[in-house]
Amino acid sequence: MRKLFGTDGVRGTANTPPMTADMALRLGAAVGRYFRREAGGVHRVVIGKDTRLSGYMFENALTAGLTSTGMNVLLLGPVPTPAVGMMTRTMRADLGVMISASHNPAQDNGIKFFGPDGFKLSDEAEAEIEALVASGVDPAQAKHIGRAKRIDDARFRYGERVKASLPRDLRLDGLKVVLDCANGAAHRTAPEVLWELGAEVIAIGASPDGHNINQGCGSTHPDAAAAAVVAHGADAGIALDGDADRVVVIDETGKVADGDQILALLAARMAATGTLTGGALVATVMSNLGLERHLQGQGLRLERTAVGDRYVVERMREGGFNLGGEQSGHIVMTDHATTGDGLMAGLHVLAEMQRAGQRASELCHRFDPVPQLLQNVRYTAGQTPLEMPPVRDAIAGAEAALQGQGRLLIRKSGTEPLIRVMAECEDETLLRDTVAGVVSAVETAVAG
Known part of the structure; x- marks a missing residue:
């Protein structure tokens, strides 16, 4: 039984149990020992964070715990959660850590772990780590203490990987896009990526101060982005959450399309091109019944899981499916990423607008949801x-x-x-x- 871990890592109010510096230190030591099973060799971990003020505290505490067990720590700085999954794999790390409470307010924070394959840990692995936290671990000998190093180009590496998920000849020229970064981890990366692809970008929620993440902005508060779309006459809006693993899309009229509508759009496109594996997508019990009925009408299936994007991913991997997500806006495309990626999903919606020559309102309302x-x-x-x-x-x-x-x-x-x-x-x-x-x-x- 897990008591420390919840649906998505360890989460709570900063400086209140379990989200204290002491617990982060113990978690770092425990997870370091868990992934450093043999004594020899080089072991490394990548750590990313969002823009919360408490991120500095937890970054330092985790680094101390991890290096005490002999892990070398690579600090990515503020990057989206999917960047940590990606960098864990591309840097051949034994472990990835993201410090974020996702869509929660600034006073909260959380710690999420990724295995060497870039996927989030299983319930069983989290239970074993909890046991190590409870029992304590012996530190490494002085000569085996790990090192810490900052990686300055993590967001650029991630941005290139996101762009690479689109066809090489596709550009976003002619699209005016409102981009709400929730004052979070993607506040620099996301506007840069859209601009590099040719879009005219109107960025809001892109001035984090440590306290304003998700505050009246982002995917959980899309009214500001919707108003900006209408005011600027934009073609669409993309609203991310604090760690950019969620997205909602706003059409040119200011109407919001949630994760279910985005999944329906992507499923239709992938089915038409023969790239949707298994004839199904995976979503949670929270997804609207209207989505299920819509997919059935298209000859496709909806596979449901417990709430949590990692349960969606687990089912996708078990069944060989390559599209899944949550109504809240986690969209997982395992051909390109190991976890929900809001920026990537938003780009694929914009790409479909360009390919089809249709407005967002025509593409993003795929079905009438059941009340x-x-x-x-x-x-x-x-x-x-x-x-x-x-x-x-x-x-x-x-x-x-x-x-x-x-x-x-x-x-x-x-x-x-x-x-x-x-x-x-x-x-x-x-x-x-x-x-x-x-x-x-x-x-x-x-x-x-």
Whole structure:
């Protein structure tokens, strides 16, 4: 059982357990020992981060822990999460680390790990690392302490890899694009890549100060980007999150297309060119029922997984699929990347606009979503509201009410202390009443 790791690494409020400098030091030592199984040879780890102020603290603590076990540390600085997956492989590292809380506010931070293949670690590997954190590890002998070195061109290497995912003759000339970088890790890389491909770029959310990451901007707050698209008469908008592994696309009218719509567009293009493997894409239980119905109408399948992009990737690798993602905007194209890559997905949408000669509004609305309602209820550490009888009764009643008409999904967030209550139903009155009943029961349980 994992207690330290959640859906996507270790995450929490900075300077509050488990996200403390001491824990980062212990995690660094534990993961260093886990990946440095033999005594000899050269062992290296790459570390990237987003733009949060606390990133400096965690970068130093992780470096101390890792070098204490004999790992050589290569510091990438602020880079998108997919850049860490890429650089882990291209630099032949034993391990990759990303310091980021993704779409969370600036006071939070997190630590994600990638194996030598550039993919995120399995639950089993995380459980073993947790055991090492609990038991402690012996440091390396003084003569075997690792070194640390800064890599100055990581974002350029990543940018070239992203551009290489497009046909060599494709350019974005003539496209005016609003690019919201969420004041995060891609604030320099993403505008450079689009400009180099020929687009006219209007960058917003590109002035990080350590505190403003995801603040009123980015994929979780796309209103600013949507307003900018309309105000500038742009052809499209791309809104990334803090570590640029998520994206939403905004059409020329200011309408937002989420991950489900992007997946539907990419699946159609890949199926038409014979490059969609397995006749399916992989998404989570959160993806809209409308996406599933749309794919069925195209002769394609939707494979569902638990929430979390790494579970999507695990299923993709198991089944040999090459397209997957989440409604939230993680888009995984394993022909080119090992994890969700918001910039890459956004570029492929723009590329399809150029290839097809169609507007974003024509391409990015692939299906009418089934009405879906998601509400969150915050709880405090130690509470187990989903195990309380009144909550269980409310959930059972909601499931009975939706029987044959929709679906209900109740889960704990893997990244925040939230109970997420989601339902889908064509009858919007029934949808609202169903969700309200469960939310009320959870709120009462949390307050009591």
